């Protein structure tokens with residue numbers, strides 16, 4: 032797996048987390064009016080979920096040096112279009128290419 036693939040995998044995980052959280056909150060707001068859940072609690076839970084998702088991406092580790100990529104992780108997601116003649120981005124800590132393949136780590 033490459034670091035870029037790892038970032039994309041975590042982007043999907045974060046998206047699923049946020050979608051599941053929002054669907055749960057919408058269902059709770061729509062059908063759980065009898066439960067007496069305060070609106071402020073629903074809103075702060077949604078914000079906290081978004082914060083967790085962003086932090087999860089921010090802390091994506093480089094597969095070479097294991098240090099978190101930080102804002103660099105957002106740069107190598109699908110939102111960033113790489114030009115054809117541009118070199119692949121490198122880890123800001125160890126300078127390993129994000130397209131370098133690393134064997135899956137034993138767990």
Ligand SMILES: [Zn+2]
Pocket residue numbers: 093094095096097098122123124125126127
């Ligand atoms: Zn690194």
